[in-house]
Amino acid sequence: MLGFLLTVIRRDLLLAARRRGDWLTAQFFFVMVVSLFPLGIGPEPELLKRIAPGVVWVAATLASLLSLPRLFADDHRDGSLEQMLLSPEPAVLLALGKAVAHWLIYGIPLLIVAPVLGIQFALPAEAIGVLVLSLALGTPILSLLGAVGAALTLGLRGGGVLLTLLILPLYVPALIFGAGAVDAMLAGTGAEANLSLLGAFFVLSLIVAPWISAAALRVSME
Amino acid sequence: MSINWYKYSAPATFYGLAGRLVPWFGGAAASLTVIGLYLSFFVAPTDFQQGEAYRVIFIHVPAAWMSMFIYLVMAAWAAVGLAFNTRLSFMMARALAPTGAMFTFVALWTGAFWGKPMWGAWWVWDARLTSELILLFLYVGIMALWAAIDDPRRGDKAGALLALIGAINVPIIYFSVKWWNTLHQGSSIKPSGTSMDEVMLAGMVVMAIAAWFYTIAVVFVRVRRIILERERHTEWVKHVLEGA
Numbered sequence: 001m002l003g004f005l006l007t008v009i010r011r012d013l014l015l016a017a018r019r020r021g022d023w024l025t026a027q028f029f030f031v032m033v034v035s036l037f038p039l040g041i042g043p044e045p046e047l048l049k050r051i052a053p054g055v056v057w058v059a060a061t062l063a064s065l066l067s068l069p070r071l072f073a074d075d076h077r078d079g080s081l082e083q084m085l086l087s088p089e090p091a092v093l094l095a096l097g098k099a100v101a102h103w104l105i106y107g108i109p110l111l112i113v114a115p116v117l118g119i120q121f122a123l124p125a126e127a128i129g130v131l132v133l134s135l136a137l138g139t140p141i142l143s144l145l146g147a148v149g150a151a152l153t154l155g156l157r158g159g160g161v162l163l164t165l166l167i168l169p170l171y172v173p174a175l176i177f178g179a180g181a182v183d184a185m186l187a188g189t190g191a192e193a194n195l196s197l198l199g200a201f202f203v204l205s206l207i208v209a210p211w212i213s214a215a216a217l218r219v220s221m222e
Numbered sequence: 223m224s225i226n227w228y229k230y231s232a233p234a235t236f237y238g239l240a241g242r243l244v245p246w247f248g249g250a251a252a253s254l255t256v257i258g259l260y261l262s263f264f265v266a267p268t269d270f271q272q273g274e275a276y277r278v279i280f281i282h283v284p285a286a287w288m289s290m291f292i293y294l295v296m297a298a299w300a301a302v303g304l305a306f307n308t309r310l311s312f313m314m315a316r317a318l319a320p321t322g323a324m325f326t327f328v329a330l331w332t333g334a335f336w337g338k339p340m341w342g343a344w345w346v347w348d349a350r351l352t353s354e355l356i357l358l359f360l361y362v363g364i365m366a367l368w369a370a371i372d373d374p375r376r377g378d379k380a381g382a383l384l385a386l387i388g389a390i391n392v393p394i395i396y397f398s399v400k401w402w403n404t405l406h407q408g409s410s411i412k413p414s415g416t417s418m419d420e421v422m423l424a425g426m427v428v429m430a431i432a433a434w435f436y437t438i439a440v441v442f443v444r445v446r447r448i449i450l451e452r453e454r455h456t457e458w459v460k461h462v463l464e465g466a
Contacts, residue, residue, distance in 0.1 A: 153370070169363060169388075170387065173391070176398045215383055
């Protein structure tokens with residue numbers, strides 16, 4: 001079972017490595033969206049520091065949504081998804097593996113870029129640390145819940161926009177706890193409470209979301 | 223005497239039953255609304271803190287209750303449909319969503335009318351307003367998914383799964399938003415008793431029951447349309463339509 005999971009993850013990583021343009025696009029989207037805010041709002045460091053957690057977190061959710069429609073679509077088009085679902089291995093592991101691969105490809109680079117953006121927004125060092133930590137706990141949630149949306153909208157016309165509509169409301173708790181952790185750090189009350197809640201939400205998503213993604217994949221392939 | 227409930231899980235028999243029940247629920251909803259509005263606007267005393275503007279709550283609170291309750295009922299029908307693969311359950315879920323979204327919208331709209339004189343703002347980002355807004359987004363998402371999928375069987379199940387994950391998420395969203403910011407006044411109705419005048423409470427309860435009956439009547443009308451649309455190739459529908 002673990003072997004199947006690792007195979008799914010390795011396969012997606014290999015495909016991503018062969019097509020570097022895809023994930024670079026999502027990263028630059030993330031950086032550009034964040035960089036637009038100072039241009040729109042003004043360069044005062046105090047103001048930027050105040051909005052930085054929210055801006056980075058909203059941009060992270062949008063960047064994850066940008067890449068999600070492709071999560072199952074390519075495999076669906078060439079028929080390999082159907083073969084994987086027909087295999088005796090549980091579909092839950094397939095859904096979980098896909099979400100993990102999505103996080104490794106699109107989530108980890110966000111963590112690497114986020115400190116640079118934090119510096120641009122005049123965040124102090126300890127707040128940048130909390131920002132990276134909150135993204136490390138929160139972006140897996142985005143991948144896990146996003147996989148549900150990607151499976152539900154598989155093969156539909158206008159699937160990308162629809163996916164946004166379905167999944168953004170479900171992202172709200174992650175956004176609140178994630179940005180809240182950095183805010184609390186800046187306010188001096190400590191980020192532990194928000195990070196703990198974010199961790200709890202992550203564990204719940206990890207348990208529930210793959211089952212629903214798997215069921216949604218079966219529904220979409222009928 | 224035992225009733226054979228399974229008989230009414232078939233769309234064809236439920237179509238007739240719902241048709242017979244609609245006038246009763248509709249009539250009850252109309253008369254209770256009249257009674258409730260009379261109690262709310264003529265009998266209930268003026269609130270000494272909030273003046274006359276508080277009377278918005280007689281519509282606002284039942285609408286807010288219904289918006290959340292309908293979501294749960296919809297998710298429950300979705301779960302029943304996924305578990306037992308009964309077509310009628312999915313049709314009920316589909317019929318409930320527009321009414322739920324309508325009540326959510328009414329709750330937000332009337333809340334704005336209440337907020338302007340009380341807080342001096344049409345909208346504040348407080349916990350309950352925000353979670354109600356997100357509830358509206360959830361309804362819209364589910365209805366958009368249903369609208370995007372042409373195959374009714376796939377649409378039923380996909381929407382049901384989304385309703386389920388939404389139902390798991392609703393309490394989390396509620397508490398996250400609550401801890402995020404709270405400015406809304408506390409609930410007036412608490413399990414340990416209420417801080418309201420009895421007539422005010424009566425008016426609100428009557429309005430809430432009217433909202434229930436209205437929902438049932440409208441959902442039955444809508445589910446009858448869905449049944450006709452889905453079963454249009456069957457003999458009994460041709461029979462019904464020729465008779466009409």
